Amino acid sequence: RPIRLSDYRAPDWLVDTVHLDVALHPSRTRIKARLALRPNPSARGPAPLVLDGDELTPLSVTIDGAALPATEYAAGPDGLTIPQPPAGPFVLEVETEIDPSANTKLMGLYRSSGNYCTQCEAEGFRRITYFPDRPDVMAVYTTRIEAERDEAPVLLGNGNLVARGDVPGTGRHFAVWHDPFPKPCYLFALVGGRLDVRRTTFTTMSGRSVELAVYVEPGKADRAGYALAALERSMRWDEQAFGREYDLDVFNIVAVADFNMGAMENKGLNIFNDKYVLASPETATDADFAHIEAVIAHEYFHNWTGNRITCRDWFQLCLKEGLTVFRDQEFSADMRSRPVKRIADVRVLRGHQFVEDAGPLAHPVRPETYREINNFYTATVYEKGAEVVRMLKILLGPETFRAGMDLYFARHDGRAATIEEFVACFAEAGGTDLSQFMLWYGQAGTPEIAVTRRHDSQGGTLVLDIAQVVPPTPGQPAKSPMQIPLVLGFVGPDGRDVPLTLRGHGPLERGVLVLTKPAERFVFDGITVPVVPSLNRGFSAPVKIKADLGSDDLRFLATHDSDPFNRWQAVQTLASEILIGNVAAIRTGGGVRHDGGLVHALASVLEDERLEPAFVAQVLSIPSEGDIARDIGRDVDPEAIFDARHALRRAIGNDLAPTLRVLYDRLRDDGPYSPDAASAGRRALRNVCLDLLAAPGHAGAVALAAAQYAEADNMTDRMAALGTLSLHDTAERETALADFAERFRDDPLVIDKWFALQAMIPDPSTLARVERLTDHPAFSLGNPNRVRALLGSFAQANHTQFNRADGKGYDFVAGMVLTLDGKNPQVAARLMTAFRSWRALESGRRDKARATLERVAANPSLSRDLADIVERSLGER
Ligand code: ARG
Ligand code: ZN
16 A cells, blocks of 8 residues: 555656647546657566556547557556557557546646646646656657637646647637656646736846746736746846756746645646735735745746656655755845744744654655655655755855756756755765765654763863754654754854864864764864854754753853854743743743843844844744744643743733834834835834734733724735734724725635634634634635635644644544545645644643544545545554
8 A cells, every 4th residue: 555665666668748639628628648658668578558547537549540449458537557558669549538627636637716727746647647647757748728718718838839729610729838848747737717917028048038927817917916026036046046047938827726735836837826926015914925935936946956857756755845945945045134034944844844753744854655645745845855955055065065956957957866866966076975964864853962061261172062862753763873064153252253173173164063973072172261152053954952051151142143043043942941941830830930031132132223123023033832832842731831922922022012112113114015025024023013012911002903903004014913913802803803804805815814813813712713714605615725724724823722622623623624535635634734743732632632533533435645644643653
């Protein structure tokens, strides 16, 4: 049943060209496929032809133009097998019929808002036609699309448009698209429908002209401008940062309302969840604009890291995803504030990947086995995968890293590659051995580093003793030590770094200390003044660090570290220590400790006018409930965590009220709204100030939020005010929620914000509210964005209410998951991952969560997607 990396075999048959003729029809779409097949010269001799299929209806099969007798093949919904195909190359023609309107899985060809679109990654192409549906079979595609002209005036395919016209006397028309670049079938796409478009022309670095277009639902073209401009910036950046030029005459993006994931990098025809395309100041927040910019870039960057060079098999998914996330993170860092982007990315990594790594769904960046590949589009493959690439850059330095990338592009262009081949390019470029580094791809779990120091100021030596442990994860009880690039600095009393001279090595280049052993001693010479070590600067390695830094040291770093990431980290660590202490106090019936030191550190950051507002906003955002739960790690009580965090926010709001209020007034926007990073940063800080001012619950501050809600001329300020109001059980909250629903009732993406906010209210009445909202006319289980907004927000982001002590949160989510599983297994399985931390809960909730998981597991008709998640969640670890 499970598929194993070690079982990989080259394909028996290769496909050189694919000609598809797709006649679109709402319920009976017909696909004629003509495949030029030949035996793989590197395979083991004559082999049957086995093609994948999924819910297909076969109509006819011919070989080299002659009908194939029914006795010579077997075709059904799940595949087509020809036991004795010709010995040499031949042409196979197959006609199939599918029903796009009945396709609720949103994989393969389906309809969204009446438009036809496709999603083929990972294994959706087999839902369109029979094919060797694996990424190491790369072919050149020509696609003819035909449809009613009225129903689908726009017809788009991969590559360049080569012909179009009417089918005389039928009311139908056609378009022929040709993609000259060989590609795996998961990159196939087509679109047919009524769409408005926004266009521009881009001139590449070598002077070629490319037509760019963003297609959206009719009437929404005015919301596509930001995405189009972000695409132009992405194309320019990839030329400058990686020397990568675009290769077709057109680049099309289509936004659709029903989409399982964020977006898809189909060659020359990216298809997007409209959430990551559509934006206007009135409907999108600053965070939405930033996400759109990042996802547009991500999909564009896949043209080289994913499409020109693809993956040999799905185990290598991080080859394209980790690398492309790294590239989009670097792009956003260059477009915006690098330190703020790094902090935001690390928050995401810790909030999702560290949590995944600590629970039953933990898996390596490159998994070794899977039952359902769609369940491996995870934070580990994407976000930790990006960290691994970043570590390569830190280990090798920027120039050697770039040389390794250049070698990778030169050597593997047009091919399906592996992680070994990727890493070999860096080993060669750097003349270095990366075999221990490969453990980052194979070992799951977050390494834990312990650091102790001893300073001898007389002798001028500082000794660091550093130990590393990688905790056991499912299927991996024992781990080997990793190669860990730990960037560090020693901050002297004047706030300046002292030089790093490592005994037996010399000056430490770029501050990179490389750990390789379970326990190591590093001696630094020439340290005559007292210093505070600043460890893992910029979060150079995705590890947990326990260092013997006292709160004085942390406060010192919070105000003096030259590394902005570690300034932020110092405050987070201080806050985390206080919060964890207070959680324990609350659980034993004691009172919470109020810490003047933390407030003092926050005040010094707030008053430092050299700091950018976006950074200050990050510092003021204390660890989330999820962060605290993760740091506690076991016997987690979500109510105590909420109470401790709430108490700290109240204390900060009270103690800093005058400063927060001054800042709130000073940061008011004076011009029209602009989504640029600096303006967004000012709004972010101002809205954090508002939220903290209101935290103690003073009526005046709540009224301030209500006023901001009513007067806002942009979604960022309106939504932030509503978010603050949502935390206070007041009449203002319900008035504002009702106003919002009325104001945006025709705008599903905005109504999603309304669903999400209500689902996250930390109040016992929320479960009933969410249940009621599942009957709201704007809610639909058929739309993944609605499901994620209402149910995903409740299950993943409302820690106290999903984890209600009576278990009713679990039962509700499990019930919805089971209903959804019949329609859209991928989205159902994703929602079920909300249970991934169940073992870390205190025993009462743990028992209730386990019982719920077992009830779901006992269901006889689970999809493979859901069964995989539930069984792994319950599995031994
Ligand atoms: N390759 C896409 C991206 O990261 C994600 C597609 C995932 N789709 C899926 N059905 N698993 O940009
Ligand atoms: Zn991707």
